[in-house]
Amino acid sequence: MCGICGKIYLDRQRPVEPHALERMARQLERRGPDDAGLRVSANAGIASTRLAIIDVPGGHMPLSNEDGTVWVVFNGEIYNFHRLRERLERAGHRFATSSDTEVIVHLYEEEGDDFVRSLNGMFALAVWDERRRRLLLARDQLGVKPLYYAELPDRFLFGSELKALLADGVERRIDLVALHDYLGLNYVPGPRSIVAGIRKLLPGHRLTLDLDRGVPAIDRFWDVPRPAPRVSARRPTGELERELLELLREVVRDQMISDVPLGAFLSGGVDSSLIVALMSEVSEQPVRTFSIGFKERSFDELDYARLVADRFGTEHHELVLEPRAHELVAAVADYFDEPFADSSALAVYAVAELAASHVKVALSGEGGDEVFGGYYTYQADRLAALYRRLPSLVGRRLLPALVELLPASDQKASFDFKLKRFVAGGALPPLPAHYTWKAFLDEDAKRRLYRPALGNPLVDCGDAPVRPTLELFRRVYDGYPGPDVLNRLLYVDLQVQLVDDMLTKVDRMSMAHSLEVRVPLLDPRLVEHMAELPSDLKVWGLSLKYLLKRAAARVLPREILTRRKAGFHVPIAKWLKGELADLVDEQLGPRTLVRQGVFDPKLVGELLTAHRSGRRDHSRNIWSLLMFGLWYDRYAQPLA
Incomplete structure (x- = not known):
């Protein structure tokens, strides 16, 4: 794992300053503490920081071809690089190192821009073609590795994290569309970032900048295959189960390549447990596993993790998180350079810290819910088809009024929380319902929160009006047509929530400890395989991950296999009323809110009062506002 960045002046006579590249790269040191390097060629420069995993002594970057006309910086791992190297050597290419980075250099020489289609791995990369004075950026198929860019009047910038671009003096003006989406989702979905003018390159996309034209061109080189089921939607046969399990074995085996110590996160859920089981089949040493737990029983899963560790004879390490909420929140807020309010980031930060004290690489189970159908919302999608048949008076008025009377609970995934969320969207069409179950603040609530001086958020935000966040989901949904509604909803989650919530969380929290995390369940071969199957093989009735569990059995x-789905949560509702209450009062008090000038102090105060009285559970919304405020004080400037 590494950090990459670059700067290109559009004026060919203006040389890039090496110290500017060094300043950008310093923001990425935790991504790559083992090595650093840069390459400047007149008006273009690229740089990297390196976490050495493959060919530890020989993988210095930037790395070039034999005559120095093609230079590469690269973040990630290419799992099929041995096979690609053999192919390239047969074609006459000569290699000076054993690194996967050098494979990228020669593959680009051999195949041109389409070389990215041959890569199986997680990657964000930049290729500078000296002869053509041309830059190519590419991001892996599922968006495991991040890549930001900014097209400015005088220069083009890119980097693994937003903070690298900010280090070159990009104006820190908040993108109001991104802010609006953040309040609904608790993360900022691409292609926007929270800073106006800085964009995220979307998964499976590449960007080319030809200095003769001066305008970047972006195109898509990979997408999830359109559903073309090979089998009817019936109970899966033993052949389907065996086929999936063998593919999983192949993927896990490929992702265990490493020249440094390797382990796995283990929550005790199906995804992480299956990865550990398959790792143990091929590892010559006991697999090193890492788990965290909580004193609050409804949040603790250590018993299940221990069961798996014992079954497969792992070298197991675990940590029970003591109440150190202030320390965790400060650390997480320091590292996220965009507002991010998925509270499970605190747990990932802690388990990554634990793992990093023993290994440099860990495998994790991200992607299992989106690929195999594991979220509770998919059960809700099935149930909503029945709910919509209720008389309008019952489904839209009576039941919503009744469930609002249920008292709020601090327990994880409590019954009242799930029931209230379901009823809020149950009577809506499939996509709006699905969005409602994913969203935290509706459009009216978001607009009421903005400070009066800001006015209605449907104002200038640089280049587009603020639109309802649902429209972002709709564009993705409409771009994946077909009669299988649940498969289309899975696609939306794969393109939006997975990329900018789940994968962002794991990338930033692992990189905070210079730990590389790999995600076998997002191997494109697995994603393509499952995309071709009907959704009934993912969610059978109300049974989640149906085919995966059959194979894992x-x-x-x-x-x-039979335990309740849990997820990687922390007891935020309890912490906000207890240990974090003083931080909430300070960060969401009138003085701070007036200084920041984004949210209405009166309405935020009413939100806090309702939550603390027990009338409503606003913990998720309070957490979202708190994390925005902490981000603002670290990274933002006042709105113009």
Whole structure:
């Protein structure tokens, strides 16, 4: 894992300053503490910081071809680089190192821009073609690795994290569309970033900048295949189960390549447990596993993790998180350079810290819910088809009024929380319902929160009016046509929530500890395989991850397959009323809110009062406002 960045002046006579590149790269040191390098060629410069995993002594970057006409910086791992190297050597290419980075250099020489289609891995990369004075950026198929860019009047910038671009003096003006989306989702979905003018390159996309034209061109080189089911939607056969399990074995084996110590996150859920089981089949040493737990029983999963660790004889390490909420929140807020309010980031930060004290690489189970159908919302999608048949008076008025009377609970995924969320969207069409179950603040609530001086958020935000966040989901949904509604909803989650919530969380929290995390369940071969199957093989009735669990039953204990889905949560509702109450008062008090000038102090105060009285559970919205405020004080400037 590494950090990459670059700067290109559009004026060919203006040389890039090496110290400017160094300043950008310093923001990425935690991504790559082992090595650093830069390459400047007149008006173009690229730089990297390196976490050495493959070819530890020989993988210095930037790396070039034999005559110095093609230079590469690269963040990630290419799992099929051995096979690609053999192919390139047969074609006459000569290699000076054993690194996967050099494969990228020669593959570009051999195949041109289409070389990215041959890569199986997680990557964000930049290729500078000296002869053509041309830059190519590319991001992996599923967006495991981040890549930001900014097209400015005098220069083009790119980097692994937003803070690298800010280090070159980009104006820190908040993108109001991104802010609006953040308040609905608790993360900023691409292609926008929270800073106006800085964009995220979307997964499976590449960007080319030809200095003769001076305008970047972006195109898509990979997408999830359109559903073309090979089997009817019936109970899966043993052949389907065996086929999936063998593919999983192949993927896990490929992702265990490493020249440094390697382990796995283990929550005790199906995804992480299956990865550990398959790792143990091929590892010559006990797999090193890492788990965290909580004193609050409804949030603790250590018993399941221990069961798996014992079954497969792992070298198991675990940590029970003591109440150190202030320390965790400060650390997380320091590292996220965009507002981010998925509270499970605190847990990922802690388990990454634990793992980094023993290994440099860890495998994790991200992507299992989106690829195999594991979210509770997919059960809700099935149930909503029945709910919509209720008389309008019952479904839209009576039941919503009744469930609002249920008292709020601090327990994880409590019954009242799930029921209230379901009823809020149950009577809506499939996509709006699905969005409602994913969203935290509706459009009216978001608009009421903005400070009066800001006015209605449907104002100038640089280049587009603020639109309802649902429209972002709709564009993705409409771009994946077909009769299988649930498969289309899975696609939306794969393109939006997975990329900018789940993968962002794991990338930033692992990189905070210079730990590389790999995600086998997002291997494009697996994603393509599952995309071709009907959704009934993912969610059968109300049974989540149906085919995956059938396949996993061949290797996992029954207790893991039949346990309730938990997720990687922390007891935020309890912390906000207890240990974090003083931080909430300070950060969301009138003085701070007036100084920041974004949210209405009166309405935020009413939100806090309702939450603390127990009338409503606003913990998720309070957490969202708190994390925005902490981000603002670290990274932002006042709105113009």
